[in-house]
Amino acid sequence: GENVEQHPSTLSVQEGDSAVIKCTYSDSASNYFPWYKQELGKRPQLIIDIRSNVGEKKDQRIAVTLNKTAKHFSLHITETQPEDSAVYFCAASIGDYKLSFGAGTTVTVRA
Amino acid sequence: EPEVTQTPSHQVTQMGQEVILRCVPISNHLYFYWYRQILGQKVEFLVSFYNNEISEKSEIFDDQFSVERPDGSNFTLKIRSTKLEDSAMYFCASTEETSASLFGPGTRLLVL
Numbered sequence: 001g002e003n004v005e006q007h008p009s010t011l012s013v014q015e016g017d018s019a020v021i022k023c024t025y026s027d028s029a030s031n032y033f034p035w036y037k038q039e040l041g042k043r044p045q046l047i048i049d050i051r052s053n054v055g056e057k058k059d060q061r062i063a064v065t066l067n068k069t070a071k072h073f074s075l076h077i078t079e080t081q082p083e084d085s086a087v088y089f090c091a092a093s094i095g096d097y098k099l100s101f102g103a104g105t106t107v108t109v110r111a
Numbered sequence: 112e113p114e115v116t117q118t119p120s121h122q123v124t125q126m127g128q129e130v131i132l133r134c135v136p137i138s139n140h141l142y143f144y145w146y147r148q149i150l151g152q153k154v155e156f157l158v159s160f161y162n163n164e165i166s167e168k169s170e171i172f173d174d175q176f177s178v179e180r181p182d183g184s185n186f187t188l189k190i191r192s193t194k195l196e197d198s199a200m201y202f203c204a205s206t207e208e209t210s211a212s213l214f215g216p217g218t219r220l221l222v223l
Contacts, residue, residue, distance in 0.1 A: 034211050034212070036154075036214075042216070043202060043214040043215060043216045043217055044154060044202070044214045045214075046211045046212075046213065049211050089153065089154060091154075095208075097142065097159060097166075097167075097206075098144065098156045098159050098167055099144075099146075099154075099156060099212060100156065101153045101154045101155070101156075102153065103152075103153045104153055
């Protein structure tokens, strides 16, 4: 089955700096890659997603890039703010079906 | 904006007891899922459900687990005889065919 690796496991950034989280996947058939933000005790919230026919997608301060050849995708958060502090999970799936999640990255934005 | 809902928010049970976790997916969604998240770990897929039957299940989803869509709105996960290691947050999710999975708020299950 699909195996998603995520790095780093923790990330501390100064407010205003950028944060980058990287994920790799194993199944070349995977074609849908969402990113979820999870605050403590809350549900995972979709923040951005990308499909394999696109190399990059941006939504305000958040962007995701996908390299199908290398089977990796990354989340970029620019101009980080304290409210960006959370656990971020990458995921991969074939179609929009069952998701295989990475282990998560705990992001702390220092004021 | 429509949301997936789940009840109860918390459930404490004794080992060996049966629990039923309930979910109301978004009304026009066709695919339903249960995931679980053990404290501090990643979200793990349990089972997917489409067209009134299980479409895929993970190794975690053994004979102690079952799912049901008893009516047009509810989607339930039953654990027949709970074990200590079943303690986790259980998330229901749903999706249309071409949209992202949206998660419910979760049920925190504690097995004593």
